[in-house]
Structures are given as structure tokens and as C-alpha cells.
Amino acid sequence: xxxxxxxxxxxxxxxxxxxxxxxxxxxxxxxxxxxxxxxxxxxxxxxxxxxxxxxxxxxxxxxxxxxxxxxxxxxxxxxxxxxxxxxxxxxxxxxxxxxxxxxxxxxxxxxxxxxxxxxxxxxxxxxxxxxxxxxxxxxxxxxxxxxxxxxxxxxxxxxxxxxxxxxxxxxxxxxxxxxxxxxxxxxxxxxxxxxxxxxxxxxxxxxxxxxxxxxxxxxxxxxxxxxxxxxxxxxxxxxxxxxxxxxxxxxxxxxxxxxxxxxxxxxxxxxxxxxxxxxxxxxxxxxxxxxxxxxxxxxxxxxxxxxxxxxxxxxxxxxxxxxxxxxxxxxxxxxxxxxxxxxxxxxxxxxxxxxxxxxxxxxxxxxxxxxxxxxxxxxxxxxxxxxxxxxxxxxxxx
Numbered sequence: 209x210x211x212x213x214x215x216x217x218x219x220x221x222x223x224x225x226x227x228x229x230x231x232x233x234x235x236x237x238x239x240x241x242x243x244x245x246x247x248x249x250x251x252x253x254x255x256x257x258x259x260x261x262x263x264x265x266x267x268x269x270x271x272x273x274x275x276x277x278x279x280x281x282x283x284x285x286x287x288x289x290x291x292x293x294x295x296x297x298x299x300x301x302x303x304x305x306x307x308x309x310x311x312x313x314x315x316x317x318x319x320x321x322x323x324x325x326x327x328x329x330x331x332x333x334x335x336x337x338x339x340x341x342x343x344x345x346x347x348x349x350x351x352x353x354x355x356x357x358x359x360x361x362x363x364x365x366x367x368x369x370x371x372x373x374x375x376x377x378x379x380x381x382x383x384x385x386x387x388x389x390x391x392x393x394x395x396x397x398x399x400x401x402x403x404x405x406x407x408x409x410x411x412x413x414x415x416x417x418x419x420x421x422x423x424x425x426x427x428x429x430x431x432x433x434x435x436x437x438x439x440x441x442x443x444x445x446x447x448x449x450x451x452x453x454x455x456x457x458x459x460x461x462x463x464x465x466x467x468x469x470x471x472x473x474x475x476x477x478x479x480x481x482x483x484x485x486x487x488x489x490x491x492x493x494x495x496x497x498x499x500x501x502x503x504x505x506x507x508x509x510x511x512x513x514x515x516x517x518x519x520x521x522x523x524x525x526x527x528x529x530x531x532x533x534x535x536x537x538x539x540x541x542x543x544x545x546x547x548x549x550x551x552x553x554x555x556x557x558x559x560x561x562x563x564x565x566x567x568x569x570x571x572x573x574x575x576x577x578x579x580x581x582x583x584x585x586x587x588x589x590x591x592x593x594x595x596x597x598x599x600x601x602x603x604x605x606x
Contacts, residue, residue, distance in 0.1 A: 221310060221331050221332065221333065222299075222313070222329050222331075222333070223240070223246065223248075223310060223311070223312035223332065223333045223334075223418065224312070224313055224314075224318055224332055224333070224334050225237070225240075225335045225337055226318065226319055226322075226334050226335065226336050226337065226384055226387065227319075227336070227337035227338070227380075227384075228316060228344050228348075228376070228380045228381070229348060229355045229358075230339070230344050230347035230355075231316070231337050231338065231344060231400055232403060232404070233316065233337060234314075235403065235404070236314065236335070236398070237250070239403075239407070239411065239426075240312050240314075241312075242426050243415070243422075244307070244308065245308055245310050245420050246308060246311070246420070247302065247303035247306050247308040247310065247311045247312070248311070248312040248313075249302070250314075251313070251315040251316075252299075252313045252315055253315045254313045254315065254318060254321075254325070255315065255318035255320065255321025255322075255325055256315075256321065257295075258295065258324055258325065259321050259324055262283060262287055262288075262291060262324060265286070265290060265291070266283070266284075269284065269286060269287065281323045281327060283324070283327060288327055288328055291328060292328045292329070295328070299311045316356075316380075317356045319357075319380055319383055320356070322387065332394065333395075333396070333417070333418055334387060334391070334395045335395075335396050335414070336384045336387065336388055336396065336397050336398065337398050337399075337400060337403075338381065338384070338397070338398070338399050338400065338471050339399070339400035339401070340400075340401065340445075340468065341374055341377045341381075341448070341464045341467070341468060342374075342449065342451050343447050343448040344373070344377050345374055345377065345448055346448045346565070347444065347447070349369050349370070349373060352369055352372070352373060357376060357379075358373060358376045361373070361375040361376040368455055370451060370453070370455070370456055371455065371456045377464070378460070378463050378464055378467055381467045381471075382467070385470065396413075396414055396418075397471075398410060398414060399471065399472070399473075401445055404445060405445070407427055408424050408427065411424075444567050446564045447564050447565060447566070447567055449563075449564055450560070450563045450565035451565070464476070489555070489559045489562075490525055491521050491525045491526060491527060491555050491558075492525070494559070494562075495519075495529045495540050495542065496540070496542075498562075499540050499594075500539065500540050502595070502597065503540070503594065506594060507538065509590060510533050510538055510594055511533070511534075511538065512590060513587050513590045513591060513594070514533065514534055514587075515547075515548040515584065515587050516530060516531065516532045516533065516534060516537075516545070516546065516547045516548055517530070517531045517547050517550070518530055518544065518545070518547035518549070518550040519531055519551050519558075520552045521553065521554070521555050522552070522553065522554045522555070523554055523555045523556075525555055526554075526555055528542070528543070528544045529541065529543075530543055530544070530545045531591070533591070533594075548581060548582075548583065548584070549579055549580065549581030549583040549588075550579070550580040550581055552577070552579075552580065553571065553576060553577045553578070554576070557571055558595075561595060561596075562595045564596055568588075568592045
């Protein structure tokens with residue numbers, strides 16, 4: 209057991225996870241809620257609820273709205289005390305049913321209500337959760353119209369979704385970094401990529417910051433739980449690397465790069481030349497050269513899959529290939545033989561999965577990847593790892 213000393217905290221000291229949408233708050237919620245001291249339900253939208261209640265109570269006092277001056281809210285105790293009591297009593301009641309004494313809200317839109325939340329809960333701890341801007345952009349784009357705060361940036365970007373999404377990410381990230389600077393003792397910085405790749409290294413310091421003990425054995429419960437995203441999180445890292453930035457204004461990219469640098473992310477490389485970006489991946493090359501090369505370079509991973517897959521690729525250059533990953537075979541054949549499962553997808557989607565531009569789980573849920581048979585999802589996850597190169601040369605289209 210790897211435990212940290214427990215400090216004495218108020219039983220109602222709340223925790224707020226502050227982040228953009230699509231930054232991994234669902235995974236973090238699973239981890240926090242697994243802790244025996246923390247009640248962390250789905251998004252509660254406390255900031256929005258508190259703001260609405262404040263308008264109601266201010267109106268009953270005869271005020272038109274909440275007053276803000278010089279960056280500060282002007283609000284009376286007659287407004288704040290009933291709201292604080294209302295929220296604390298009800299959430300504490302639900303937490304106590306779970307045998308827990310601390311509670312947490314993960315709602316991303318709380319970022320837009322921090323001034324009010326600070327007045328209501330000045331003792332709150334903040335976990336500032338970050339994720340790479342381009343990965344957030346790729347993940348957020350399919351549901352952009354439903355994300356609070358994002359629509360205005362897309363509108364201001366003349367409808368160009370990548371530009372608007374990057375601007376939105378920059379706005380939220382600036383707010384979180386400002387929060388860290390103004391209240392360093394109440395903030396803990398956490399990067400989504402570190403949480404996914406090395407959870408054991410970051411969770412000890414996180415729970416120490418919260419004044420709670422941490423047992424690494426809890427990770428087994430978290431990542432075996434249906435609530436945790438698990439493999440899907442791992443596959444999502446780096447998905448933004450193939451996002452086209454050609455139409456994104458340089459000033460937007462410059463601000464994004466500056467913020468990424470401040471957060472310790474590697475520099476975003478310049479866009480590849482148009483001719484290089486347009487290089488086409490052919491399916492014969494993919495299955496006769498690239499995939500056998502991947503198997504040869506990662507034989508242990510390939511052999512650990514110990515299964516045979518039929519890959520049926522739609523389109524003019526499509527076809528059927530058998531990917532044999534049994535330890536004594538390890539090869540790819542252009543034929544239609546027996547297999548554990550058949551994977552059906554387009555050539556462009558297979559290329560996107562290999563490049564990291566398309567999440568395989570997302571492709572499955574969107575119907576872009578169809579699976580026939582009784583697949584072993586752990587084996588499929590390893591197959592996706594095999595399809596994605598760790599690096600590539602200038603001669604390779606991937």
C-alpha cells in the first residue's frame with residue numbers, strides 16, 4: 209500500500225475539476241469516485257444552478273441581476289447563504305448515503321462561473337485538468353454545437369469549426385492558468401495524457417494535495433470498471449496530430465502553441481507540404497508492406513494477440529486480407545480464410561485509424577467500423593496498437 213498522511217479537512221470541503229469538455233473528466237471522475245472518501249457523481253452543473261438561484265434571490269431582493277464590477281461580483285449574504293446551504297445539505301446527504309464525506313463536481317461549464325463558486329465555496333480545491341489542444345479539437349468537433357461556450361467561437365470564426373474550437377480551448381486554458389497563478393495553494397495541475405499513461409505516478413501527489421490517502425490497488429478497480437473509458441482513452445492520445453491546420457489563422461496557432469508550451473507539451477510541428485500531405489495510402493501497400501513491417505518490428509505484441517482477423521476493405525482499391533497473428537504464423541495474406549472476426553471499413557477510415565486521426569472505438573460506435581463474429585476486445589485493442597506506427601519515414605505515406 210502506498211498511502212499519504214491524511215490531513216484534517218472540513219467534511220464539506222468541495223472539489224471542482226476544471227477543464228474543457230472532452231478533456232478526460234469522465235475518466236478522472238471514475239478515479240475520484242472510487243476513493244472511499246469522495247462522492248463524485250456525473251456532471252451536476254453547480255455553477256449554472258448557483259447562478260440561476262442567485263438571479264432568483266437577487267430579484268426577490270429587488271435587484272435586476274447579479275452586479276459585477278472590476279472583475280468582482282457584488283452579491284449579498286442574503287443571496288449567497290441560502291444557496292450555499294441548499295447545495296451543501298443536499299449533496300452532503302447523497303454523499304453520506306455512499307458513506308463518504310467529500311464531494312466533487314466535474315462539470316466543464318463551471319469554468320464560466322468561478323467568481324460565484326469562489327464566493328460560495330472559498331475553501332474548495334481545484335483540479336485543473338488539461339488535454340492537448342488538437343486532441344480536444346478532434347474529440348469536440350462532432351458535438352461542437354452542444355458544448356456550452358464553444359458555439360460563439362465557431363460563429364466568430366466564420367463557421368470554421370477547428371479554428372473556433374482551438375480559440376475556445378485557448379480561452380478555457382487561459383482561465384485555468386490564471387486560476388493556478390492566483391490560487392496556487394488551491395490548485396493541482398493534471399494532464400490527461402499523464403493520467404492515462406502513468407496514473408500511478410500522478411495520483412499519489414493528487415490525493416496528497418486533497419489531503420487524502422491513496423492506495424495504488426484502487427487503480428485495478430478503476431480500470432476494470434465499466435465506468436472507466438480504459439483502452440479508448442489510450443487510443444485517443446495523439447488523434448489531433450493529423451488535423452489540417454491550413455485554414456487556422458496564424459495568430460490562433462501562435463496562442464495555442466504558447467499555451468501548450470506553458471503546459472509542457474511538445475512543440476506542434478508546422479503543417480507538412482501540400483504534396484506530402486496529399487500522399488495517398490494504397491491498400492496493397494498497407495497490407496503487403498506496411499502491416500508486415502509493423503508485425504516484424506513488434507513481434508511480441510503481434511504474437512500476444514494470438515488470433516486471426518479478416519479485414520474487408522471497401523472501395524475501389526479495397527479487398528480482403530487475412531491478418532494472422534498466431535505466434536507460429538505472423539503474416540498477412542490477400543485471401544479469404546477463417547478468422548476470429550471480420551473487420552469491415554473503408555480504406556480512408558483504416559488509414560485514419562492508423563494515422564491516429566480516427567479513434568477506433570468512435571468509428572465502431574458511428575458505424576464506420578463493423579465487426580462480424582465474436583471478437584475479443586482486448587485482442588482488437590492490441591490490433592489497433594499494431595496498426596499505428598510509433599514513427600514513420602518521409603518515404604512512407606503514413
